[in-house]
Amino acid sequence: MPPDASRIKPEDTAPVYGERFTHRLEAFSDLVFGFSLSLLATRLDVPANVSEVFAPTRWGTFIVTFGMICAIWLAHYRIFRHRFIARTPDVIVNFIFLFGIAVLPYAVQTFLRFTSGRSAIVLYFGDFALIFSALATLRWRALRQRRNDDDRDVRLREWRGTLRQYTIVAIIIAYLVAMNAELIQSEKLFSFLAAGIIVITLVTRVAVRRLPGFLDSPRG
DSSP states (O other), X not given: OOOOGGGOOGGGGSOTTSHHHHHHHHHHHHHXXXXXXXXXXXXXXXXXXXXXXXXXXXXXXXXXXXXXXXXXXXXXXXXXXXTOOOOHHHHHHHHHHHHHHHHHHHHHHHHHHSTXXXXXXXXXXXXXXXXXXXXXXXXXXXXXXXXXXXXXXXHHHHHHHHHHHHHHHHHHHHHHHHHHTTSSOGGGHHXXXXXXXXHHHHHHHHHOOSOOGXXXXXXX
């Protein structure tokens, strides 16, 4: 016997990827972030020599990675707070993003053990490239959903962040390719990347003055 239409609740006919699913996806993402931060602390193995307890490379890598995860979580939160509804492509990109977050503790441990090894460097920075590219894609898709909103200044700032992250990903990939081709030394990666981030930040702030047409609806 078919159910009475008057007794069907709105949530029973809602699409699978609706607001409730998006909230659960965000909660699951927070869980992965928490596990990643917890596992990151365990990557600081007790050194064999007491003189290595405060080794700059060990602590520097840990602190930078910890700070990056916190900043990435904040950026991820900002995407979901603006009435963002995850569609199928968003769910796929978000799980790719979470894969990068989950792999990060292993990438850190490998990098700390084989600091100058090419494979360890590729794993560590390649994982960050994956995370940044997925995060930028999520933000871009969220901005498309908000193209009719009035907060143009906020959306412009987030669009600049999206372009900045895509450019950083391109720089990381270009550097890793050049390193494998022995065109540049691996020791220069941190200084090269830091300088690149500063330049990219300044350029996007000066050059990007408005939202592109596909992210902003015309006003009457």
